[in-house]
Amino acid sequence: MSRPRLARHVRLSFDSTRQRPILLLPETVVVLNDTGAAILERCDGQRTVAEIEESLAREFRTVPEGEVPRFLAGLVARRCVELADG
Template sequence: MVESILADSIPRLAAKARLKFDKVREKNLLLLPEKVVVLNEAAASILTLCDGRQTVNTITEKIRASLQADTETADTSALPDLITMKADISEFLREMEDQGWVVIHNHGSVDNKE
């Protein structure tokens, strides 16, 4: 059964995962046992905020604020609306959870999926 990720769900990197910036290649990496995943900037930004304290809603708001700051002089109407961003980020996090790279706790939940 696939559960939806709620706005108050709290994601964190799995214990086996670690984020690193490779200065030589200028790439964001997700380090896993026997595997290295090269992340694009958006994925790295989202995963950096997955610290086990911030909700999906908070992460979405921070990503949107960052994008707005980056496009301050440009037309911000090109940015997706908050609902669309939240859906996209939730889908990304669900895919990361399916890979075992992120653990998502629903608010108030004490289960430990690792």
């Protein structure tokens, strides 16, 4: 199972001006919605994608099917998230 984690050059933060969670990349800032931030907070390289989905489902009661893998796939393509097999 894949265990997502933020790439070394990426940092999850909070922008006090925008009052929004953000993803900091070299020379780029990505403003996140609350769902995106919740997913990325769980990308610690220890939890699998399935465990992240389960955690979100416990916290928010419902998680649309396929939302987490779809979101992470986009960030993997942009090299913001890395998948470690484990």
